[in-house]
Amino acid sequence: AKPVIVAIDGPSGTGKSSTSKAVAAQLGLSYLDTGAQYRAITWWMVNNGIDLTDPTAVAAVAGKADIVSGTDPAAPTITVDGVDVAAAIRTQEVTSKVSAVSAVPEVRARITELQRSLAARAERGIVVEGRDIGTTVLPDADLKIFLTASPEARAARRSGELKGADLHATREALIKRDTADSSRKTSPLAKADDAVEVDTTELTLAQVIECVVTLVEEKR
Ligand code: C5P
Numbered sequence: 001a002k003p004v005i006v007a008i009d010g011p012s013g014t015g016k017s018s019t020s021k022a023v024a025a026q027l028g029l030s031y032l033d034t035g036a037q038y039r040a041i042t043w044w045m046v047n048n049g050i051d052l053t054d055p056t057a058v059a060a061v062a063g064k065a066d067i068v069s070g071t072d073p074a075a076p077t078i079t080v081d082g083v084d085v086a087a088a089i090r091t092q093e094v095t096s097k098v099s100a101v102s103a104v105p106e107v108r109a110r111i112t113e114l115q116r117s118l119a120a121r122a123e124r125g126i127v128v129e130g131r132d133i134g135t136t137v138l139p140d141a142d143l144k145i146f147l148t149a150s151p152e153a154r155a156a157r158r159s160g161e162l163k164g165a166d167l168h169a170t171r172e173a174l175i176k177r178d179t180a181d182s183s184r185k186t187s188p189l190a191k192a193d194d195a196v197e198v199d200t201t202e203l204t205l206a207q208v209i210e211c212v213v214t215l216v217e218e219k220r
Pocket of ligand 1: 012034038039098099102133181
């Protein structure tokens with residue numbers, strides 16, 4: 001069978017990662033977390049003292065970090081210059097800075113190239129999650145999903161993950177990041193015209209997974 005390409009986009013806290021990983025595992029597909037790649041390049045920039053308020057400085061070093069993503073949904077990995085950064089990219093510092101870095105066109109061009117080459121190499125197909133996968137990275141994807149949820153539901157899920165983080169602060173930080181991601185000039189967070197929108201506010205994770213698996217199977 002021809003490899004199947006699934007694009008899953010949406011704002012933070014909609015269950016993109018959990019859904020994408022489970023769908024890929026169930027269907028025997030590869031999995032790519034593109035947010036982790038933007039976090040990884042941000043981590044590298046912070047580590048190397050790059051002034052993130054200066055897009056020219058960020059653009060100048062956009063190609064320097066060697067970012068490698070492991071695409072097994074059961075054990076996704078990410079390294080920068082051979083260093084495992086899976087935990088380091090989840091800190092509040094990286095989370096608060098990633099939108100500024102990911103808005104720089106040179107950064108997007110470089111990461112997009114990595115994403116396309118990983119998708120092209122996936123033998124059975126791949127589930128790619130992010131913000132601009134259906135619109136920009138893989139516009140010919142076989143299936144495009146756009147996950148949404150109310151801000152309250154998204155903040156509650158995120159603070160659950162962060163174990164006891166303040167709900168109000170989490171909600172504010174999340175809204176700030178989504179606004180930045182949706183309003184940037186280069187491939188903003190957006191629903192592709194041909195994407196299926198799934199509102200997950202009232203759904204359990206298992207229900208969202210089942211819904212997406214059914215949609216993929218209809219395409220095969
Ligand atoms: O999905 P996650 O929250 O880990 O993404 C972190 C950040 O990476 C997003 O807030 C966004 O700024 C950026 N990103 C992006 N395009 C993607 C995936 C993530 O700009 N396809």
